[in-house]
Amino acid sequence: MILTIALSYSQSIALNYNSTGTGQNITANFSFDIKKSELGFGLGYTISTLAHPDNQYNVFYKRQFATEPLHHLNLNLFYHRYVFPNLDHINIFLFYDFQGKHSAARNVINSPLDDVIYHGPYYWLDNTIGLGFNVNIIGNWYVQQKIGAGGHFIIPSNKDASRVDSEMYFINNFHWEIIGLLNIGIVYKL
Numbered sequence: 001m002i003l004t005i006a007l008s009y010s011q012s013i014a015l016n017y018n019s020t021g022t023g024q025n026i027t028a029n030f031s032f033d034i035k036k037s038e039l040g041f042g043l044g045y046t047i048s049t050l051a052h053p054d055n056q057y058n059v060f061y062k063r064q065f066a067t068e069p070l071h072h073l074n075l076n077l078f079y080h081r082y083v084f085p086n087l088d089h090i091n092i093f094l095f096y097d098f099q100g101k102h103s104a105a106r107n108v109i110n111s112p113l114d115d116v117i118y119h120g121p122y123y124w125l126d127n128t129i130g131l132g133f134n135v136n137i138i139g140n141w142y143v144q145q146k147i148g149a150g151g152h153f154i155i156p157s158n159k160d161a162s163r164v165d166s167e168m169y170f171i172n173n174f175h176w177e178i179i180g181l182l183n184i185g186i187v188y189k190l
Contacts, residue, residue, distance in 0.1 A: 012038070014144060014187040018076075020099060021152050021179025022064040022124045023047065025074045029185075036082045038093070044074035046101055060154050060177060064124055065106035071121065075100040080132065091134040095146055097181060099126040102157060125153040128181040140190075146183035151176050 010033040018025050024047045031040025048066045066072045080093040104120035130148020137143055154175045 011190040012040075012187050013190065014040075014042075014185050016042075016044075016144065016183050016185030018044070018099070019182045020126045020128070021061055021177060022099075022101065022126060023049070023062055025099070027074060027076045029076060029078070031078070031080075036085050038078075038080040038082070040076075040078050040080075042076040042078075044076055044099075046072045046074045046103065048072070048103075048106075059107065060105055060152075060175070061179070063105040063107060064101065064103055065118065066103045067118060067121075068103075071101075071103035073101070089136040091142075093132050093134075095130055095132050095148065097126070097128045097130075097146070097148065097150075097183075100124070101126075121157050121159055123153075123155040123157050125155070126179065126181070127151055127153070128179065130181060132183070134187055140188055142187040142189065144183070144185045144187050146181065148181045150179060150181065152179050 014029040025044045027042045027044030029042030077098045079096045083092045101124040128148040128150030132146035134142040
């Protein structure tokens with residue numbers, strides 16, 4: 001019965017690049033259309049970079065860093081509400097996007113030695129809303145773009161991780177920051 005219900009809706013698969021307040025990731029998504037909406041989920045790979053994108057002394061902004069293979073895992077859930085559903089080659093939508101991750105943070109402390117500190121690990125919960133569109137390029141292939149704003153929540157997980165001193169937390173409880181989301185991807189409608 002579940003298979004019959006799932007097959008009765010239009011479905012899509014996508015490969016997306018996301019840049020959020022925690023960092024960057026590549027995510028593979030599966031979604032299905034329900035009337036004027038699209039509901040989807042995906043799994044992704046968080047990209048940990050050794051170079052910091054700025055020197056603003058941020059503790060968490062763009063500081064997510066995977067110290068173990070499982071820390072690269074990224075869970076993505078999203079909802080799109082189409083604004084102008086009758087356009088031929090473009091689908092404009094409002095969206096809500098959730099990304100959940102579990103990993104440490106990496107900071108460089110300005111000292112004579114430029115010491116690197118790994119702290120956490122934390123649960124990183126990104127929540128963004130915004131505007132996006134799908135543009136038909138050929139046949140069932142679409143280019144997708146999303147831009148939005150929201151907040152991410154950083155919650156200590158109290159778990160051990162390699163290269164991380166679990167006793168050294170920059171925060172001991174819930175913390176949040178305002179973030180943005182930039183997404184670009186390729187979509188194939190089944």
